[in-house]
Structures are given as structure tokens and as C-alpha cells.
Amino acid sequence: MNLDKDYWENRYVEGTTGWDTGYITRPIKEYIDQLEDKSLSILTPGSGPSHEAEYIHQQGFENIHIIDMSELAMDTFKKRYPTFPESQIHVQDLFEHTGKYDIIIEQTCFCALEPHLRNQYLNHIKSMLNLNGKYVGLLFQHMELSDTDGPPFGGDLSYYLELFGNHFEIKTMEDCYNSIDPRAGNELWFSVG
Ligand SMILES: C[S@@+](CC[C@H](N)C(=O)[O-])C[C@H]1O[C@@H](n2cnc3c(N)ncnc32)[C@H](O)[C@@H]1O
DSSP states (O other): OOOOHHHHHHHHHHTOOTTOOSSOOHHHHHHHHTOOOTTOOEEEETOTTOHHHHHHHHTTOOOEEEEOSOHHHHHHHHHHOTTSOGGGEEOSOGGGOOOOEEEEEESSSGGGSOGGGHHHHHHHHHHTEEEEEEEEEEEEOSOOOOSSSOSSOOOOHHHHHHHHHTTSOEEEEEEOSSOOGGGTTSEEEEEEO
């Protein structure tokens, strides 16, 4: 399977976007709500509908950036939230993005990438973190690890601990206690840096 730009563009054209919750998910909202420093630079990679970015910007975090290679997803976001700064919307392959951020927020981007890209992805995420930057967010668990059955492609706690441990210092990686109802019991929350 080639999960290229055309693949993702078509998912938005067809409307087969089961990942689109329509609102910011509770774990990310609660994480954002406890941040005090509004000057933090934040990135949501594979941002798609970007409900998180909309909320984050509305809370006064002006330095929030989004990346997605789907033009349709980004155009739809621009129409829904026209006051989001255009220069902070990156319509590109995230592997080509060279910005640096204090916080990178994960939600269904890792699981959308073919598993053979995972080390490359984590290396790239690390390269986009400022000194003392953090990569935080959600990972699906209890799913098959396969190059053919996704996306989404899964993993479990022991697998993620080893994989992420090869790239980052793991501060938290545990069952997510505040998942949205449809994902309850199926997610881990992590914070690494
Ligand atoms: C499963 S969707 C998740 C969207 C969003 N994170 C959410 O939770 O609603 C995965 C997104 O990643 C984007 N994507 C996949 N590979 C990408 C890449 N290499 N560069 C940029 N975006 C990518 C797709 O276009 C899609 O919007």
C-alpha cells in the first residue's frame, strides 16, 4: 500500500475520515488547559481536521502550527477557521518540514504512517524539537502490527516503550484515563523528550 498524498487526499474527497472526531479530544484539551506559558511553540503533525489546533489557538497560543499534506483537509480547515495565521499552515510532507517547536502533539499521525517509517518519523520528530522540547499525545494500543492491515497501524505498551525509548527519554507512557468514549481502553498517553 502506498500511503502517499493521493491516498490521503482521496480519503478526504470520499469523506472516509473516521478519525475526525469533530472536536478536540479530551486528553489533548486537558493537557493544553494545564499549560501556562502561552508563548510555547506547538506543532500538530498530520493535523487533518485540526480541531486541536483551533482550540489551542483560541486559548491564546499564537505560535501553533499545523502540517498536513492533504490540500483539501487544510483548505477545509482554513474555511472553518479563517483567522488562523496562514503562515502557520504547512501544506507539505511532514518529513520535509524543518520548523522547531517546544511541544509536538501526537494524535493519529503515528498510526497513519506505514510501520517501516516509524524510526524515521521519530527521528524527524526529535529533529523538530527545541532543547527541552516535548513530544506528547496519544497512541492506539491493542491493534495488530502489520504493514497491510492499516491504517491505522497499532502497537502495544511494551512495543512502544522499546521503540520510543530508542529515540527519547520517556517521561510518561501509560493507559489513557480520559480518552473520549469511543477510544476508551484503546489509547496510551505519552510524554517524551
Ligand atoms: C488518520 S489522519 C489524522 C488527522 C488528525 N491528526 C486527527 O486526529 O483528526 C492522518 C493525517 O495525516 C496526514 N498525513 C499522512 N502522512 C503524512 C505526511 N507524510 N506528511 C503530512 N501529513 C501526512 C493525512 O493527510 C491525514 O490528514
